[in-house]
Amino acid sequence: MLSHLTGGRMRLVHNVTAESPGAARLALAFTDCGVRLCFDGDSEIYAQGDPAERLYKVVRGVVRTSRVTCDGGRHVGGFYYPGDTFGFEPGPEHRFAAESLSGCEILAVRAASPARSADGDLGRAILQAAHREIERLQDHVGMLSRMSARGRLAAFLMDVARRRSGEPSGLRHVDLPMSRRDIADYLGLTIETVSRTLTQLQEDALVSFHTSRRFGIPRWAALAAIAA
Amino acid sequence: MLSHLTGGRMRLVHNVTAESPGAARLALAFTDCGVRLCFDGDSEIYAQGDPAERLYKVVRGVVRTSRVTCDGGRHVGGFYYPGDTFGFEPGPEHRFAAESLSGCEILAVRAASPARSADGDLGRAILQAAHREIERLQDHVGMLSRMSARGRLAAFLMDVARRRSGEPSGLRHVDLPMSRRDIADYLGLTIETVSRTLTQLQEDALVSFHTSRRFGIPRWAALAAIAA
């Protein structure tokens, strides 16, 4: 229903079996029977309510999952970087939508394909990815239930820095692919609090923003101390 | 390390293949190759840091998972009722401990057993349980990120009432198997706020507590409206 609101700038390439960038067995399992998808930035990968038939693995770029809540607000479920798998759904429909934050390359496998029961490798890969998703969600719950805005943002920035897409430059010039609203909806805060807290962290010299979408972490240990 | 602090009142019965109370294929898959465990109330099923080798399915009773956070606080990961599966771990160790809240009967399967790859049924059952755990965690995150104390407690009480262990009495006399501290650590609140908010809900005639561990929901719709 919400599909292709953003213009549907999507290209599709079937059964690409190359594209295994020094990857392990798991990546290969995905690659062997998957479909490769390419998206520009700000494109919809699937919408809330779409039938959930596939699992998706990020090869390049960053993906955001989100859902609109009953009260009209938006909740961001997570940000997925290269190597991460998303699209897990308990039921037949996607409870979350998925959108690309930047140019993306994504591998998709049919979650219910007959290959799943037959191919032990793929089955194991899926279960392992599900375990990582559970871990991510557990950490997210822990963050929301016991951390202040300062702590949440410190933890969030460190997480982004760790998983920064690509550039191996030290810890200066880390790219922030999401907006303040995305961050707020992910951390359960308002964009005003996010903005205020970030400037406060900068005043304390714990982070330094060159632009609003690019930052550095001068003193990692000090920031880690805040994230408790 | 923390094991058996509570006295280790645990009995073990191997390979019980009966005990399929009108259950479906999934339960059977568990039962066929599982181990049955029995615990009294307030017993440790496994400790934080214990090797994670099994998955557990609640047959009778209620189980709580929890972990101590770096700042010394306690975080309750979830409450598991009959039919629920817990024990999913991304790594080799349990990040959460599991304790019985009441007398429990639990089915355990070796998650990494050779049967997993061979037995398609068990593999599917595990993956489906993982999906349900992901859904539960997603809902938990959603609750923590956008609801007030009132909304969290309303949603929590409705959840407990829906999954109430046993008694098919209407919606009066629902048993609350966990303490105020458990609820607080699960909802990311303090016990004072939990207590205050519960009395406030009672003053508004949205719930009625007969004792501190037993309540009813007179007007389900009104309570549901609060939980947004």
Place this chain on the structure above:
DNA sequence: CGAGGGATTGATACGTCTCAAAGCATGTGG
């Protein structure tokens, strides 16, 4: 250059935490 959206900053209200004390159960020993 102007329009638009994202980001920042400000003032105030509200909700939750904190510290503190009292109430209420349960179980134990006299």
Place this chain on the structure above:
DNA sequence: CCACATGCTTTGAGACGTATCAATCCCTCG
């Protein structure tokens, strides 16, 4: 059977943090 200790729960007063409403700033794009 009662007195008492212990832990859980409830209630109170105040401080703190975040949301809200509103205005301004900034950058990007047309």
